[in-house]
Amino acid sequence: MANISDELKVIVAGEVDNSDETLEKFSKDASLFKVRPEVVVRPQDTKDIERLVLFATEKKKKGENVSLTPRAAGTDMSGGPLGNSIILDMTAHFNRLVSLEGNRAVVEPGMYFRDFDAETKKKNLEMPGYPASRNLASVGGMVANNAGGEKNLKYGKTGAYVEALKVVLADGETHTIKKLEGEALRAKLAEESFEGGIYRSVAAMVSKNRETIEKARPRVTKNSSGYALWDVGDGKSALDLTKLIIGSQGALGIITEITFSLVTPKPSASMVVLFLKDLNELGTIIPVVLEENPDSFESYDDNTFKLAVKYFLEFAAQMKLGIIALGFQFVPEMWMLATGGVPKLVLLVEFRSHAQEESFKKACALKEKLRALKVRAAVRVAKNEKAAEKYWTIRRESFSLLRKKIRNKKTAPFIDDFVVLPKDLPEFLPQLTAILAQYDLTYTIAGHVGDGNFHIIPLIDPNEPGIRTVIKTLTQKVYELVLRYHGSISGEHNDGLIRTPYVAQMFGPEMNRLFQDVKTIFDPNGIFNPGKKTGTSFNESFKLLDLPQ
Ligand SMILES: Cc1cc2nc3c(=O)[nH]c(=O)nc-3n(C[C@H](O)[C@H](O)[C@H](O)COP(=O)(O)OP(=O)(O)OC[C@H]3O[C@@H](n4cnc5c(N)ncnc54)[C@H](O)[C@@H]3O)c2cc1C
Numbered sequence: 001m002a003n004i005s006d007e008l009k010v011i012v013a014g015e016v017d018n019s020d021e022t023l024e025k026f027s028k029d030a031s032l033f034k035v036r037p038e039v040v041v042r043p044q045d046t047k048d049i050e051r052l053v054l055f056a057t058e059k060k061k062k063g064e065n066v067s068l069t070p071r072a073a074g075t076d077m078s079g080g081p082l083g084n085s086i087i088l089d090m091t092a093h094f095n096r097l098v099s100l101e102g103n104r105a106v107v108e109p110g111m112y113f114r115d116f117d118a119e120t121k122k123k124n125l126e127m128p129g130y131p132a133s134r135n136l137a138s139v140g141g142m143v144a145n146n147a148g149g150e151k152n153l154k155y156g157k158t159g160a161y162v163e164a165l166k167v168v169l170a171d172g173e174t175h176t177i178k179k180l181e182g183e184a185l186r187a188k189l190a191e192e193s194f195e196g197g198i199y200r201s202v203a204a205m206v207s208k209n210r211e212t213i214e215k216a217r218p219r220v221t222k223n224s225s226g227y228a229l230w231d232v233g234d235g236k237s238a239l240d241l242t243k244l245i246i247g248s249q250g251a252l253g254i255i256t257e258i259t260f261s262l263v264t265p266k267p268s269a270s271m272v273v274l275f276l277k278d279l280n281e282l283g284t285i286i287p288v289v290l291e292e293n294p295d296s297f298e299s300y301d302d303n304t305f306k307l308a309v310k311y312f313l314e315f316a317a318q319m320k321l322g323i324i325a326l327g328f329q330f331v332p333e334m335w336m337l338a339t340g341g342v343p344k345l346v347l348l349v350e351f352r353s354h355a356q357e358e359s360f361k362k363a364c365a366l367k368e369k370l371r372a373l374k375v376r377a378a379v380r381v382a383k384n385e386k387a388a389e390k391y392w393t394i395r396r397e398s399f400s401l402l403r404k405k406i407r408n409k410k411t412a413p414f415i416d417d418f419v420v421l422p423k424d425l426p427e428f429l430p431q432l433t434a435i436l437a438q439y440d441l442t443y444t445i446a447g448h449v450g451d452g453n454f455h456i457i458p459l460i461d462p463n464e465p466g467i468r469t470v471i472k473t474l475t476q477k478v479y480e481l482v483l484r485y486h487g488s489i490s491g492e493h494n495d496g497l498i499r500t501p502y503v504a505q506m507f508g509p510e511m512n513r514l515f516q517d518v519k520t521i522f523d524p525n526g527i528f529n530p531g532k533k534t535g536t537s538f539n540e541s542f543k544l545l546d547l548p549q
Helices: 007-011 021-027 046-061 111-121 139-145 180-192 192-208 208-218 278-290 302-310 312-318 324-331 331-338 355-372 386-404 422-437 467-484 496-507 509-522 537-544
Strands: 015-017 041-044 068-071 088-089 097-101 102-105 161-166 173-178 252-261 268-276 295-302 345-353 377-382 415-419 442-448 451-458
Touching: 007 041, 015 377, 021 041, 046 068, 046 161, 046 173, 046 252, 068 252, 088 537, 097 111, 102 111, 102 386, 111 377, 111 415, 139 252, 139 442, 180 192, 180 386, 180 537, 192 208, 208 324, 208 509, 268 278, 268 355, 268 386, 278 345, 278 422, 295 302, 295 386, 302 331, 302 345, 302 386, 302 442, 312 386, 345 355, 345 386, 355 377, 377 386, 386 451, 415 467, 422 467, 451 467, 467 537, 496 509, 496 537
Parallel strands: 041 088, 068 088
Antiparallel strands: 015 041, 097 102, 102 252, 161 173, 161 252, 268 345, 268 377, 295 345, 295 442, 415 451, 442 451
16 A cells, blocks of 8 residues: 555644554554554644545545544553554544533544543533543544443433434545434435435334344443444434434444533432352342442452452542551451452442432341341441542543553453343352362452443463463453343443454344444445454454563
């Protein structure tokens, strides 16, 4: 391929950067992959993106391998923002809050969530679908992955708060996509335009394949795998194409603006903390906790616990504590470690309300119920948000700390995000641990117990012979187990390069064909982020791993 940087410099107003340093940086995200792009463009405005789409289309039609991969903060754990052609860095110029009126915010996709959150909090509002990477990720990456986190149990994921999207589609024009019903839908279906054609094709697809689509609907509460065809509507009375673009990892078009609806956060919280010695007791505990309708039901395992004690200085720094307060905070954990009392799993159950007494009352009521069960678990109540901060910090920051601190080993997200129904966990977890025990791996488990969504992060030595085979066989075994329980391979981290090869296995060949059709309907020339969601085989994916061959 000819050097396209010079050509791009003529057509776009934003920066075109093919420096070695930039290309190296954009070759990686938080996944196991490395893909070096040809050039990074920082689009100045929507017109720049429209020009890039037309440029890539023309090149593609001439048989040149040019594509556009949007990237925001680059914290994706699946390889979603990696591509070998043109990367669009959306954080450089698409990072403004456009408006914030009532409970509605209009924002550009490259704005960091932490900045967005600071703005919405000024009006006592928030978008509650945020991930644990809330201080690192952008709102665009969150929408494109349909990211989720600690508040999903009550509030759902990021996608649930998207009202409308502006998207540059394959015709090189910017379109406003939102749910259409009645006359508005009829008019759109009759429109002689590229967008009208997309509406007609998707409407025909959902009407013709209703049964297949309904059968493929994930039975778990969280899913980011595939395209959410089961949520778009019947195509006759309603059609909501935002549901396909949310979680599409940039494979259907480039998002340039997001309209979010926001909620008023409940200011007070109390937490029940369970230090569980025996995973088999989860079966008794989970239904009792869920009956109490908590706002969050989260967990972390013994390895995360030990990591927290080992690096308690770093955790405490995150919590902005002084040295004495800090030591005091971690005394109970140090004691448990010293006396061999490290729990197998720490469960965090948070109740939020508008008054402190109310959430404290709920937490105490749950504590009593749990005590009455006589399970082998120490139960504590953290009365308010301050008292619960340590547990939240360990839960949120453990992956970040693993990435920063562990030398000679690499965090390896490949079974990092599966979901099963919480009621199946007591049966599922022993089988999962039996599979993991077949491998000599150190790993941490953290998860959203309330949603049955678990993040297992092994630490691998990249130079260990046979590590690729471990990744391949372990993934296969875990996903077979997950699918036997009708679960999802990804609750929130999405398919990317790591899971796209397993999408057909999860949804079946018929549904996978519909996913391929969705891609072709939106992106007939295949210019948008190729190989994500569809179109990457096991072999192709494995070739791109950033591990010695
Ligand atoms: C420490 C850590 C903790 C994490 N915890 C969580 C968690 O709890 N929950 C969770 O869901 N994820 C988590 N992640 C993964 C990741 O942070 C999220 O998925 C996040 O939403 C990605 O946002 P980003 O801005 O980094 O996007 P990127 O990584 O830059 O991109 C993500 C995807 O979005 C696409 N994209 C970006 N911008 C656009 C656009 N404008 N138009 C179309 N497509 C676009 C990209 O092509 C890519 O496929 C974690 C990651 C880390 C490193």
